[in-house]
Amino acid sequence: MKRFWMSCCLTLGCGVFAAEGVRVEESFGFDPEDSTRYVQAAIDSGAEEVVIGKKETPWIITPVKGRSNLRLVLEKGVKILAKKGEFRGVADSMFRFEFATNVFIDGRGAVLQMHKADYQKPPYAKAEWRSCLDFTSCENVTIQGVKAIKSGGDGLYLGDRTDGNPCRDFIVRKCIFESNHRQGISVISADNLLIEDCIMRGTCGTAPQDGLDFEPNKATDRLTRCVVRRCRFENNKGAGIDIHPVPSRSSTIPIDITVEDCVSTGNRYGAVYSGFTGKDLVTGRVRFIRCVFERECGAAVGVFNKPARSVSLHFEDCAFLSNCAVSAVESDMLFDMQGSKDETTDGVFFSNLKIVQSIRRPWFLIRGNGSIVKGVRTVFGDVEVVDAGGRTRRRNLDVAFWSRDVASEGVRMADLQK
Secondary structure (H helix, E strand, O other): OHHHHHHHHHHHHHHHHHHHOEEHHHHOOOOOOOOHHHHHHHHHOOOOEEEEOOOOOOEEEOOEEOOOOEEEEEOOOOEEEEOOOOOOOOOOOOEEEEOOEEEEEEEEEEEEEOOHHHHOOOOOOOOOOEOOEEEEOOEEEEEEEEEEEOOEOEEEEEEOOOOOOOEEEEEEEOOEEEOOOOEEEEEOOEEEEEEEOOEEEOOOOOOOOEEEEEOOOOOOOOEEEEEEEOOEEEOOOOEEEEEOOOOOOOOOOOEEEEEEOOEEEOOOEEEEEEOOOOOOOOOEEEEEEOOEEEOOOOOOEEEEOOOOOOOEEEEEOOEEEOOOOOOOOOOOEEEEOOOOOOOOOOOEEEEEEEEEOOOOOOOEEEEOOHHHHHOOOOEEEEEEEEOOOOOEEEEEEOHHHHHHHOOOOOOOOHHHHO
């Protein structure tokens, strides 16, 4: 009878938790040395809402596993810190969600912090997957108001654990991803993703070291209905935003990414697209709308290995301002086929693009042999260039332009340097 009564109490207790929600420190406990067991127990209780309250010292945790139907509230001023000496597994992350649905993380400015410098040397095995937040094959998720810093991988990772199960219906809003090891955010596979009003800055550790990286692992991964809006990419050692669909093929669902009203500044490059050549190419469209790329160390935009038959790139009402701060031999736009002998980077469209230069140099550089450069046919649009002396030139990029003005060496354009 006693065992039956205890079982009923536990069941009723979980029911109360599920209906009313719980505060971790009140219902389960707090340990300034390690609160993992309390945070995990609160999540496992089945409570619809789990609240982590502000304490005088950080919440110290080892890896925690999330679940479906969870609203995780981190009260203002909360700091959750990875436990020193832990996270020895190469993919150990602070919070991991797999195949979870209906998740809402309300950060309210709370900080998730790891120990990046520790993971970059022995006794830790070299790795790039120790993230603050790791979501794989999850659906209907919102993350807002979180600051994820100094991870051993990404601030946020969105992946696909099995073929054809991307993260879906995903919102990341008003978050900061700072000083992470690999990326601020890595998007491996996502459908209907919105990243809005976020900052991705100071990524430095292991390549590619971007603010935001769209990089599928396999042809079944997808990058569809992805929107990046009013975000900032600042001082990342790699690109501000990188689109790298090298494993994608013609069987891949066409890529659909829109980046609008964003600012990129102080990165190695502003935006980079890296594809591949061959017959089996992914298709789709990437649009940059009203974006500003300013004071980048190198090119505002770099396009590598993107034939016209592949994804089309569109830059609409964008501005490239005072870029190539490191070297005058670089250009605002860089096209590079990286050794291809039979194709050129093509299929790029500009509408009302403005380039303002702070030093005298070419604004467009195409790397490749002469035949590749002369093969450019579908890089179209209107461009206004204001050089370092204040002179304004307007160029209409069309078939006639490419036939007339391309230098035979393929490393500069004669007309654009006059």
